[in-house]
Amino acid sequence: MAILVNENTKILIQGITGDFGGRHAKLSIDYGTQVVAGVTPGKGGQFFEHGGKKVPIFNTVADAARETGATVSTIFVPPPFAADAILESIDANLDLAVAITEGIPIRDMVRVKRAMGGRKTRLVGPNCPGIVTPGSGPKSHGGCRIGIAPGYIHKKGKVGVVSRSGTLTYEAVWQLTCRNIGQTTCVGIGGDPVNGTSHLDVIKLFAADPDTVGFIMIGEIGGTAEVEAARWIKANCNKPVAGFIAGATAPAGRRMGHAGAIVGGAEDTAAAKIAVFKECGIEVAATPSDMADALIRLAQVRGVQLT
């Protein structure tokens, strides 16, 4: 078991004929992921070809899902059109939409978020690296890679990772893999202030997943999502959790690359979040080099086998 996606998940890619979408579609196919359809309006009937595979392209998400059985969409559509692409995947009643696009206007996401209420589709992102459930082949081949994360750094196993940031997720995953600790699923939820799936949403899934024995939660300055997740863990989850918050040295009022990474008040500083993590029994990584080791420390104390 993993969370959200597994090696049998059929995915479609909105924006498969663009440079960015096409490059990562090829990498997902190489990883062994079941990329069954592409969607580019006006290019329906054509094929996306790579490594001997011919992926059919459709004009609409509804057509692609109906014809191929895809249940998950990955969105690589440029920012001005990305919110519409997300709405299309919600309308097609997919299980999951993963929006990789960076730079979607906040107002567009406010409308999308409102439109999602009561609908079946879960959104991960936007402005996120995506989701990887490692496979059991060499260098985790055969797993489900959705988005832009490097597949080979993963290893199939029992630890979950959830993060707002891309490269910081890779850093944590690589530390785990180098210590021979594999992962169930790694989820990048994105660095925007309005996003689909929160830290807490993912953590509830990890807590309920019998194969995930512990996890790493990586956060940033800005907002209070990590704090809510930490309080829920304290009340509901006895799996070992390691945490890290980026941005302890960031000055207030300056946006640190991510639209959501900005200190607005006393509650959303790194220091405030770290204090709550500690109070909730989360083992805090003192530096980003310490993320995997922090989890190992806590797992040892709790007698949990991570490998």
Next chain:
Amino acid sequence: MNIHEYQAHALFEKFGVPSPKGYPAASVADFDAALAKLPDGPVVVKSQIHAGGRGKGTFTDGFKGGVKVCKTKAEAREMATKMLGNTLVTLQTGAAGRKVQTIYFTPACDIKKEYYLSILLDRASSRPVIVVSTEGGMSIEDVAHNTPEKIIKVLVDPAIGLADYQVRQLIFALGFNPAEAKNATKLIKALYTMFWETDASMVEINPLITTKDDQVMALDAKVGFDDNALFRHSEIVALRDLNEEDSKEIEASKYGLSYIALDGNIACLVNGAGLAMSTMDIIKHFGGTPANFLDVGGGASKDQVVAAFKIILGDPNVKGILVNIFGGIMDCNVIASGVVEAVKEVGLELPLVVRLEGNNVEAGKTTLNSSGLKLVSGDTMADAAQKIVKLVSAA
């Protein structure tokens, strides 16, 4: 993106939000023409910079107050002459302050009472929130901390827009008389329309005022816009004042780099915002001080690395550089070659520590080590941070 108060007032006028009719002037020669348009009587002279706390600020030549209420136009002219071209330091500008390049003259209002009004994004609900308080004219953070019951919030459903009953909730909470309530209703609706239609990230009016004849007006104005939405607002982009932005940050944005200057001496060059923030953190953890935030994005091309080095070296405080790249998809050897070429091109003299991790990392390290450059290789982030801190403190 932020705009000046005088520009915000012009936007207010366009959307029907009442504010005092003022006139900006960017040179002493234009002062008289601007003042001539004002009615006779007291004038408020306001320094235009993108930072709050102007009234209590001090200029670097010792002159106090970036906002002055003057009894006559002659006095206003004299005060404005002292402010223009002078550098104003406030609680929000940092020690360097901001050079005042425009003066805004407005008629002084006969204030009956001051209130607070703002509209921004509520992250928890992913909806716009309207915040009001009867405690206007003071720091809203202090009001929220000391008397939280005096902060009233209304969340707006984006599918419906601002409903009349919500405006009434705000109006009654502020205790307006019937005439004021009528005017305030118009103002709040107009302000919400402006917030939504311009993709504003924040509109703050502090103070919102009532006058003796029951008018309601936006006296001060702080307006910011969502950078991601600027592509559909050329009229807002035209208001951008590059004088208010760091020249190195402007240069960086041309190369797709996200750069923010800080006051330390160890520069860093990183791919990814989260990793870049935590690279700053780890420098501090091991006793150094970061000179900047610099995210080269998901990849790191040679041209970007060269541009990044040039920007970093434009900061005279920098005494060493830490490069931290997690080459997930990109070949580390390509990145290493880019770093080597960039160092040669800019003729780097300062200590440089490079930490590469990811795809084809061994070849990348070989490229770095055989380059003949005086760079040091770091294995982990912790190792690299300790090495650069040591090199800089030894220098």
